[in-house]
Amino acid sequence: GESVGLHLPTLSVQEGDNSIINCAYSNSASDYFIWYKQESGKGPQFIIDIRSNMDKRQGQRVTVLLNKTVKHLSLQIAATQPGDSAVYFCAERVYYGGSQGNLIFGKGTKLSVKP
Amino acid sequence: EPEVTQTPSHQVTQMGQEVILRCVPISNHLYFYWYRQILGQKVEFLVSFYNNEISEKSEIFDDQFSVERPDGSNFTLKIRSTKLEDSAMYFCASRVPGFYNEQFFGPGTRLTVL
Numbered sequence: 001g002e003s004v005g006l007h008l009p010t011l012s013v014q015e016g017d018n019s020i021i022n023c024a025y026s027n028s029a030s031d032y033f034i035w036y037k038q039e040s041g042k043g044p045q046f047i048i049d050i051r052s053n054m055d056k057r058q059g060q061r062v063t064v065l066l067n068k069t070v071k072h073l074s075l076q077i078a079a080t081q082p083g084d085s086a087v088y089f090c091a092e093r094v095y096y097g098g099s100q101g102n103l104i105f106g107k108g109t110k111l112s113v114k115p
Numbered sequence: 116e117p118e119v120t121q122t123p124s125h126q127v128t129q130m131g132q133e134v135i136l137r138c139v140p141i142s143n144h145l146y147f148y149w150y151r152q153i154l155g156q157k158v159e160f161l162v163s164f165y166n167n168e169i170s171e172k173s174e175i176f177d178d179q180f181s182v183e184r185p186d187g188s189n190f191t192l193k194i195r196s197t198k199l200e201d202s203a204m205y206f207c208a209s210r211v212p213g214f215y216n217e218q219f220f221g222p223g224t225r226l227t228v229l
Contacts, residue, residue, distance in 0.1 A: 008155070032214075032215055034217060034218075036220075041222075041223075042222055042223070043119075043206050043208075043220035043221050043222050043223050044158060044206070044220045045220070046217045046218075046219070049215070049217060051215060089157065089158060091158075102148060102160040102163050102171055102173075103150075103158075103160060103218065104160065105150075105157045105158040105159070105160075106157060107156075107157045108157055
């Protein structure tokens, strides 16, 4: 079963450095992956997505890498800023007939940016 | 920019009471979702709704839960008899048709069951 706890993995970086947040997803049938950012007291906010037929996708200051062989997803944030401080969740979607795309979220990583 | 809104932002209730959490999805969205997040834990899927009926639901979404789209704009989650373990943040999300379209989340309702 899954571990349940109040403590999230934390990544602490210096402002201006690059950040890499990792996620292991659970289902090899997942076809779509999204990274969400959640600031304190707010709902998840979309950052970037990637389909399973891709292994890399770039956005503004962010890059998502997908390794389907080991079921691993990473989010790279370039030149991390204090405003990037938040909890980051990866989410996967498993496609099957009739599915409406509900997401399965990972446990989250807290990113703390030091000025 | 259009956004998903939720009311109330915080709801405190006594165990055994009924609560209704309200959401106004983005106007041209057709797929609606409820998720919950217990403090410090990950976001968990509850239910998806399309074409005025439930499409999928998780094990969490038992007979105590129901959803409704009473008019063209609101999407509600009702918990009939709240339990202490229902205390969580409840997020509504919506998306447009199209298989690879992101879900937009609302700010959440914090439900506290005493």
